[in-house]
Amino acid sequence: MAKKITVHDPRGYxxxxxxxxxxxxxxxxxxxxxxLVDCLFDNADVFIEQLRLWFAEHLPTVITRVIxxxxxxxxxxxxxETIAREGNxxxxxxxx
Amino acid sequence: MPTVPVSTHVFARLAKATxxxxxxxxxxxxxxxxxxxxxxxxxxRAYIEGMDPVAKRPFMQVVLDGLTRPxxxxxxKGATFERSTPRLLPPDTEENLQRLFIxxxxxxxLPIVLPTEERVEQMLRGTSQPRDRIIxxxxxxxxxxxxxxDVEKVAVNAVxxxxxxxxxxxILAMAASGITARSSxxxxxxxxxxxxxxxRNEIGMNxxxxxxGPYNHANATxxxxxxxxxxxxxxxxxPGETYMGSLGNNWAYTACFAEAEERSPxxxxxxxxxxxxxxxxxTVFFGGWYTHSGFGPRATWKEKFIRMLTATxxxxxxxxxxxxxVARAFHEMGFTKRSLIEWCAENAKLTxxxxxxxxxxxxxxxxxxxAGVEPYASRLRAAPDELISIFTPDDIRIVVTGxxxxxxxxxxxxxxxxxxxxxDNKSKPTVLIDEWx
Numbered sequence: 001m002a003k004k005i006t007v008h009d010p011r012g013y014x015x016x017x018x019x020x021x022x023x024x025x026x027x028x029x030x031x032x033x034x035x036l037v038d039c040l041f042d043n044a045d046v047f048i049e050q051l052r053l054w055f056a057e058h059l060p061t062v063i064t065r066v067i068x069x070x071x072x073x074x075x076x077x078x079x080x081e082t083i084a085r086e087g088n089x090x091x092x093x094x095x096x
Numbered sequence: 097m098p099t100v101p102v103s104t105h106v107f108a109r110l111a112k113a114t115x116x117x118x119x120x121x122x123x124x125x126x127x128x129x130x131x132x133x134x135x136x137x138x139x140x141r142a143y144i145e146g147m148d149p150v151a152k153r154p155f156m157q158v159v160l161d162g163l164t165r166p167x168x169x170x171x172x173k174g175a176t177f178e179r180s181t182p183r184l185l186p187p188d189t190e191e192n193l194q195r196l197f198i199x200x201x202x203x204x205x206l207p208i209v210l211p212t213e214e215r216v217e218q219m220l221r222g223t224s225q226p227r228d229r230i231i232x233x234x235x236x237x238x239x240x241x242x243x244x245x246d247v248e249k250v251a252v253n254a255v256x257x258x259x260x261x262x263x264x265x266x267i268l269a270m271a272a273s274g275i276t277a278r279s280s281x282x283x284x285x286x287x288x289x290x291x292x293x294x295x296r297n298e299i300g301m302n303x304x305x306x307x308x309g310p311y312n313h314a315n316a317t318x319x320x321x322x323x324x325x326x327x328x329x330x331x332x333x334x335p336g337e338t339y340m341g342s343l344g345n346n347w348a349y350t351a352c353f354a355e356a357e358e359r360s361p362x363x364x365x366x367x368x369x370x371x372x373x374x375x376x377x378x379t380v381f382f383g384g385w386y387t388h389s390g391f392g393p394r395a396t397w398k399e400k401f402i403r404m405l406t407a408t409x410x411x412x413x414x415x416x417x418x419x420x421x422v423a424r425a426f427h428e429m430g431f432t433k434r435s436l437i438e439w440c441a442e443n444a445k446l447t448x449x450x451x452x453x454x455x456x457x458x459x460x461x462x463x464x465x466x467a468g469v470e471p472y473a474s475r476l477r478a479a480p481d482e483l484i485s486i487f488t489p490d491d492i493r494i495v496v497t498g499x500x501x502x503x504x505x506x507x508x509x510x511x512x513x514x515x516x517x518x519x520d521n522k523s524k525p526t527v528l529i530d531e532w533x
Contacts, residue, residue: 005212006185006187007212009185010249010324011181011249012243012245014243016177016179017119017177018174020119021173021174022167025165029163034163041133042455044132049137054141058156072460073238074238084097091159093103093128095103095104095132
């Protein structure tokens with residue numbers, strides 16, 4: 001029978017995952033302000049503009065506003081504050 | 097605030113894993129096909145009016161549902177949980193443990209040395225640092241969760257890579273850089289590490305013939321240890337989950353060499369960066385995306401340099417690695433290292449049209465240009481056919497190494513400072529090894 005040996009686990013220490021409940025959903029989008037967040041990936045602006053046009057054509061009662069963070073892949077508290085203060089929902093795209 | 101993130105479908109597994117780690121396993125994602133880059137407005141409109149390739153439902157139905165479908169119990173509770181990794185694995189046979197390490201993707205798929213308690217103890221004799229000293233945190237990209245690690249975890253991975261105890265201070269310093277050698281960027285970045293100072297010779301590193309190749313135990317295993325520890329202490333480098341590099345990168349197997357300080361006509365790299373000649377340092381360059389090679393300098397070296405510099409993917413500036421023969425020839429022509437770098441920055445020019453027609457320049461640099469940050473703002477103001485400088489002197493670094501069998505040099509994608517994906521460290525990629533002895 002082959003000898004058994006003990007070895008170390010090579011992985012680091014993961015952080016605790018703290019659950020966050022999702023925000024309440026909207027009963028209807030009529031008259032609501034939906035921010036379309038251009039996350040600044042290449043061509044995301046073109047995608048977001050097409051999304052804006054889709055809402056204008058298919059759901060004209062939804063008020064869409066396009067917004068961009070200050071820079072790519074960096075949290076922009078000012079942008080988030082604007083969305084939270086003036087918006088009812090957000091769609092972020094397109095990228096990771 | 098009800099929110100729906102939109103990603104391309106190849107990121108579906110990663111999006112799910114990221115949402116879980118953020119405590120929101122029921123996050124309502126929507127997906128469009130890959131790619132978005134390069135697609136016309138009409139093609140992107142077709143994505144919007146088409147199917148979500150992950151949900152297999154109309155994309156806009158998924159989006160609207162995500163904003164309006166009432167929450168259920170699962171949505172409301174979120175997910176809080178502790179995770180842990182054991183210090184030791186359950187005893188098993190060597191054969192079974194080797195299989196376990198491969199199945200768990202804890203290796204680079206080359207043979208590893210199993211990190212037994214005895215071997216890890218031996219490795220830890222290479223440093224005076226306590227085994228439980230927390231070195232820092234590491235993650236595959238800036239938006240992922242960061243995992244913590246200590247001296248012992250680095251020693252474990254150093255054993256796996258086949259390193260010797262005397263190399264451990266170098267490996268600990270690399271780990272302390274805060275830069276992962278296993279970035280999950282789609283651009284398949286790797287790291288290239290350069291060792292300076294007395295420790296190069298103390299541990300027998302190669303800065304001669306074949307310095308960048310598999311011809312030295314220290315060079316090979318230190319670079320490999322950095323890769324293994326990166327993937328393991330950060331919680332993985334698994335394709336589709338924690339690794340998204342489309343092509344992958346052969347620099348990622350191992351890329352570590354020493355500078356040939358004694359045969360360079362110029363000051364050592366670490367002295368340029370403010371360290372003393374007697375300091376031992378390791379510098380982590382983040383890149384490896386491209387590698388151009390050439391000979392010289394010959395009569396037309398300027399044209400050749402300009403061709404090579406402008407052929408780089410310019411969001412990732414070059415680390416120029418020169419054989420001492422090349423460095424001494426430039427020195428005899430009257431160049432200092434700094435004046436040669438300045439010449440490169442001055443003469444590497446593209447039209448503004450070409451400069452901005454790059455997905456990472458657009459993604460990473462354009463927002464700063466729009467915000468008025470120089471020199472990017474001037475580049476954005478340039479007319480499309482105007483020639484603009486694509487690098488500043490601070491972007492470019494030169495390191496001297498090699499065996500003088502040929503006047504060879506390489507320009508390797510290797511960002512030293514500044515903006516870019518895949519690392520939290522934007523400011524101090526040269527680490528003092530002596531603190532980790």
